[in-house]
Structures are given as C-alpha cells and as structure tokens.
Amino acid sequence: MFVVIRFRVGEAEQARFAERVQVAIDVLSQQKGFVSARVGRNVDDPELLALDLEFVNVGSYRRALSPYDVKVAAVPLLSEAIDEPTAYEDLPTQRLAGTDSMTATQDR
Known part of the structure; x- marks a missing residue:
C-alpha cells in the first residue's frame, strides 16, 4: 500500500x-513493514509538496505511526499536511476496466 x-x-x-x-x-524507515519514501514538488505549483510512503500493508503503516519516537519526530510534521485521505491500496490493472494506459502493478 502507499501513502500520499x-x-x-x-x-x-x-x-x-x-x-x-x-x-x-x-x-519511519526504521518501522517494520516500511518499503520506501520519496518527496516531490508539484511542477505547476512549487509550493505544493508531496511525501510518498510505501508499506507492505495498511496495518504496518498504521502501526508505524504508534511508537513514541515516531510520535515525536514524524507526527507533528504529518499533522501539518493538507486534510485529505492519504492511504491507497495497490490495484491490479485488470480491476480498473478501460485503463489500457496504466502500467501493471504486482501484488506485494
């Protein structure tokens, strides 16, 4: 699963x-189930930044937010994010009818 x-x-x-x-x-990278992270800037709006995290599953993501060191080091920053849903599950392309231009995603 990934988080934007x-x-x-x-x-x-x-x-x-x-x-x-x-x-x-x-x-966060020290937490069980963490896979990767990257940060990006929107090409049309340079004040819009995104943090993209990947975890093996939603449970590992939610548990990663619980340890004390995460609450001290990461949660204050994350609380400043734009208020919108952030967690996404990977969907194999065959579940998205009519999306020939999408690349295939393997189950993790």
Whole structure:
C-alpha cells in the first residue's frame, strides 16, 4: 500500500521543511513493514509538496505511526499536511476496466 501526503509549503520555508521531512522519513524507515519514501514538488505549483510512503500493508503503516519516537519526530510534521485521505491500496490493472494506459502493478 502507499501513502500520499501533500503539504502546502512556502518557498522560503522549504529548506526547513526538507530537514523536518528527512527526520520523519528516518524514523519511519526504521518501522517494520516500511518499503520506501520519496518527496516531490508539484511542477505547476512549487509550493505544493508531496511525501510518498510505501508499506507492505495498511496495518504496518498504521502501526508505524504508534511508537513514541515516531510520535515525536514524524507526527507533528504529518499533522501539518493538507486534510485529505492519504492511504491507497495497490490495484491490479485488470480491476480498473478501460485503463489500457496504466502500467501493471504486482501484488506485494
């Protein structure tokens, strides 16, 4: 499963945000079930940033948010995200009828 967490960050604050997001990734990457993380900036709106996390399943993602060190290092940053649903399950393309242009996703 993957998580897309979006943030609205002014360009002047992005260097500090990068430091904070790296701390959050460092602590989350130590949690069981963590697979990967990346950060991106929207090409049309440079103040819109996204943190993309991948975990083996939704349970491992939810449990990863529980340890004390995560609550101290990551949760304050995550609480500043745009308020919208963030967790997504991978769907094999055959479940998405009429989406020939999508690439296949393997079950994890």
